[in-house]
Amino acid sequence: MQPQPLIDAVLHAVDPAEALKTAWQPPPPGRVWLVAFGKASLPMAHRAVDLLGERLAGGAVIAVPETIGDLPLPDHVRVYPAAHPLPDERSLEAARAVEAVARHAGEGDTLLVLVSGGGSAHLACPVEPLTLPDIRHVTQALMRAGAPIEALNTVRKHCEVLKGGGLARAAVPAHILTLILSDVIGDRLDMIASGPTVRDTTTAAQALHLLDEYGLHEAVPAVTAYLESVEEAPLLDFPPVEHRIIANNVTAIEAARHAAEQQGYSVVGQHEAVTGEARDIGATLAAQAKALAPGECVVLGGETTVTVRGEGQGGPLQEMALAAALALAGEPDLRVVCFATDGIDGPTDAAGAVVEGETAARIRAAGVDPVVALDRSDSHTALDAAGALLRTGPTGTNVNDVVVAARARPSV
Template sequence: MADIRFRNRDALARTDAHDVALECLRAGIEAAHPAARVDETIVVRDGTLTVTTVDGTTTEYDLDDYDDVLLVGGGNAAGHFATALEDELGDRLTDGAVVTDDPSETATVDLLAGDHPIPSERGVEHASSVLEIAERADEDDLVIATITGGGSALLAAPAEPLSLSDLQAVTEELLACGATIDEINAVRKHCSAIKGGQLARAAAPATVATLVLSDVVGDDLSVIASGPTVPDPSTYGDALGVLERYDLDVPAAVRDHLEAGARGNRPETPTADDPAFDRTSAHVLGSGRTALEAAREAAAERGYEPLVLAAGVRGEAREAALTHVAIAEECRETGEPASPPAVLLSGGETTVTLGDEPGCGGPNQEFVLNGALDLEADGIVVASVDTDGIDGATDAAGAIADATTVPDAEGRAALERNDVLPVLDEADALLRTGPTGTNVNDLRAIVVEPVE
């Protein structure tokens, strides 16, 4: 099983409250690791593959019905997913390839390198390898697709006639504008040859079983990794709407491509009635709630009252921080809605709208810094991580802080220029894990100590 460690943890655990916050985050990340999820949800016995989803639904696949069992996919956690599935499937697994930025050890499946969050040349090359394996499958084969967060960037296959540089430019614009993940992915899907159900189209008429580790609020299968194996409800018109709504400066080739699609001059991504989905199913094996439940248990084991505020927090990171801090202060002052010692927990995905010349940081770092600066009471510690270990485009997973960690003027100036990593680093408040092997979005723990 996964063993997640925060670098320099002894220094980070300045108080009992800091230590409890770190333990909650660690437990949540480990519970959402593919090895843990496969161990709890996948069984191969007497030639039958049994899959149990997070809601308890069970599906069986008789492996003797298939000539070949192939594994394809992509995402931050896809490599560790492949390793765990190899252990379960053994020699039943025939071939496979997944694209990831966090490699593991496999015997049958090719682990191919890609880059996140901006697609790369090697990602394009390796996404083509995934498509080739899917296209080789026929009606007597089972294709297992492992889909995790990060797959939108890692499975980079530009739609004709777009280039990699077109994808890179539009991705950078989308990530900086404050758009929601479903808005971002509506554009990505219509600039891609693999997303938005097109991997399932390539694999048809094979049986396709998609195993999902969700990093999306609400576990919308069409949004997770831009839904390569499920129907796409978005359209070229929706993608154009995103460009207009956020006034995005994208390459002319991208705009021309989307406009041609909206006029009907390019084929739409497949919808639910497309024959590509006649023999497909999708199963969510883990999500942000998985991490939250484990964090809740960790808090209770340490004698703290856990309270899950929400699994789907979204919006601007700084604004979300203020709400969390207000609830924490209410707990400390009144004992409601949780009586200290308590841990307030939340998941979801916040965003940051960047200025003209942004510095270095990420949503979790901005959440922590703005929350800590706004604290009017001591005895509260704010911690937040991206569960994949990469917050924004930095080498930090997130941060941990209290009201004394960063001087007010220095911190607010850093927030103003979206350059929070340096001040948090200087304060020894950054959380670094390296790639964690999973991705179920953000996890936050706000620890509230009793008034002395």
């Protein structure tokens, strides 16, 4: 199983500009204001600008800093850099610019909202009296505790202005159209980028309960105090919003399955979303791989989490791959490919890893103990020592992760 054709096929299938063009239906007559945020914001915005032509009144795009300049936009569409996964001062400035564009949209106008993975960090604007450091603190604490995206974004929605429908409320009375490149398994609209144009049905009490569940009640005192002080109000009228999913993890999985078949492999099993602790999924994946016949593979998609246990470097896919490598030891004809479609696995330079039955031995030969590395959440160091890391750089898209396990085809 060659990983590069798989990666190329997946990235082609979830190309944000092409996905937007395919799903495009012109907004109602009138002026259109554009806002975009997330890791695919620039290619989505660039294509939307072409499709809208002179109808475009103005806009604000929040982008990954490294991509700014790759796709020029007209002067009346401002581009703002912002950080991910933890918001910074640039994120705050950018979020305020997006809010200002939404408030410019008036009666008879359309606010076109282009959303992609990473949008939660890009659209950071704390409610008073919380501060940006408070938001960073609670975000980092939940991530280190292994909280899934649903828990993280529930808390975010109650701590920030534009999440949980805040952006839609700012755009009243304009028509609102949201096009989404989904990075949430199951495509829950209220969880993608923390649902900026979706009516929020969660409560501050639920957010507080999540802090308790992950043992963070005292670790994030400012957020805890704020959530305890909130008086729950009845759900108010919410503006109508049209939402369309233009690509998602299923799109990526289908492309990977087809690419595997093009390499002569038989794909077994159905679509399966993998969620949970990355190291546990890695061990399970290795067991699935061992059960494969020659020339068979499994293709999975999803998003896993890591409960950080040390001060090492890594990401969910690298931790999954390292756990799989340990379980695959001595199986020379098995290979596992773990790939983050955004090209970024955790706070590292890797997009994932490719591991085989010999990978653990190569790690040890390089002077690194893979078991200790896994226990220290230092998967990056171990996999790098074995030359097993995938490095693509930011891809400009994000529909979660794709994982393929294969047993080599019989020799002819």
